[in-house]
Amino acid sequence: MAAEMEESYGRTVLAVSCLDLDETQLGEILQKVLYEFPVRELDFALPRWVTMLDKGHWLQTEVYTAAMQLSEKISRMKDVSDSGRRRWTARPWKTPPSVG
Numbered sequence: 138m139a140a141e142m143e144e145s146y147g148r149t150v151l152a153v154s155c156l157d158l159d160e161t162q163l164g165e166i167l168q169k170v171l172y173e174f175p176v177r178e179l180d181f182a183l184p185r186w187v188t189m190l191d192k193g194h195w196l197q198t199e200v201y202t203a204a205m206q207l208s209e210k211i212s213r214m215k216d217v218s219d220s221g222r223r224r225w226t227a228r229p230w231k232t233p234p235s236v237g
Contacts, residue, residue, distance in 0.1 A: 151166060
């Protein structure tokens, strides 16, 4: 039944017995509930040297592009949590243009 409800509503569903609930289980439930909250804003802290690069620098462009792509995939707190279902994988940097 829980799996059907998850599929139907697109949210985490937990089947628990309230009579047998302990402190650890209650903590897990609260964590799951908090992870369902929507993300409205992301704040990226970039090193100053990245922001000081010339506009259009290949590395700066790659960093900004990666940040934008990541933000498009995030809708709930569990999407950015280490214990969420999704794992973000890094992709290799593109080869920088030849300097010459």
